[in-house]
Amino acid sequence: MSSIFINGTSYAISTALAAAMPMTAITNAKPAVASAATPPADESILVLKSAWTNLNETVARSANADADSFELEGVDTTSTVLYPAAGGAGSFQAVTSWVELDQVRDVVMAGGDQQFFNYQYVEDPTSRQRQKPTFKNAMTMTVSLDYDPDKPWYAALIEADRLREPVVVRGVLPNGSTLFYYAYPSFNKVPVGQVNENLQNTAVFSLIADPIRYEAA
Structure with a gap:
């Protein structure tokens, strides 16, 4: 476990x-x-x-x-x-x-839900509905970072957003395992926030393929 x-x-x-x-x-x-x-x-x-x-x-x-x-x-x-x-x-x-991403407040994965084609046959007296898997929704990783324009990642994410070329995202888990994702980056350089909260930027990574995982050495 x-x-x-x-x-x-x-x-x-x-x-x-x-x-x-x-x-x-x-x-x-x-x-x-x-x-x-x-x-x-x-x-x-x-x-x-x-x-x-x-x-x-x-x-x-x-x-x-x-x-x-x-x-x-x-x-x-x-x-x-x-x-x-x-x-x-x-x-x-x-x-x-x-470039390391620090001051990360949250990481949220979304998408990847399996979609289906539903159908039934006219001659089937039970009117049983069947389904076949079709596609899976696109997956995104949304990373929230505390706003700091002096951080190396701030300029790097602006550049990545402008180039609109895929990047490799690396995540090293506390147990030493590493995940690698290949994704299109999008970055909002304008900080947002509310009263009594840190200003934040958001980077969104749209996954192109399944991530790969490697155990700690």
């Missing part, structure tokens, strides 16, 4: 990515192994682009690199239905810098 409070979690966002490097192939394995002429250093945080839709625009950590390959830690591509054999080539970009 596990009980983990958000208290003590530290957050950061990526502020720069290295140039894209080709991945010439990815194996159907757990963990997946990518072929590359210049593998990244172990424990690099990578943004992946892949012909596999289920792997495209996701985040993974590199491991066990050798001269021409490296593992995508925690990535399971054994299903050839989801990951057709020999079809995963693409590229990766390593995160090269981060």
Whole structure:
């Protein structure tokens, strides 16, 4: 049984990515192994682009690199239905810098609700209704921060909002586990507040893919 409070979690966002490097192939394995002429250093945080839709625009950590390959830690591509054999080539970009988010007052996740198509058949005398899953609502992470224009994150979030390019969000939990999200950022630089409360800014991150989690070393 596990009980983990958000208290003590530290957050950061990526502020720069290295140039894209080709991945010439990815194996159907757990963990997946990518072929590359210049593998990244172990424990690099990578943004992946892949012909596999289920792997495209996701985040993974590199491991066990050798001269021409490296593992995508925690990535399971054994299903050839989801990951057709020999079809995963693409590229990766390593995160090269981060900015820490401090004075975080609250973090709220929303969305991700499963939607359904409901139907019934005319010839069914029971008039039983059936449903099939369709899509899941987009997910967002809303981070409230106490207003401080002198903080490094304030300028970094303004820049991210202007660029409108996805960033990697990192959350390190109190038990040492780490979550990585890939998301479009939006930031309101205008502080808001009420009487007897700190002024706040709000950053909203619209998730592109499911987050990936790594246990503490």
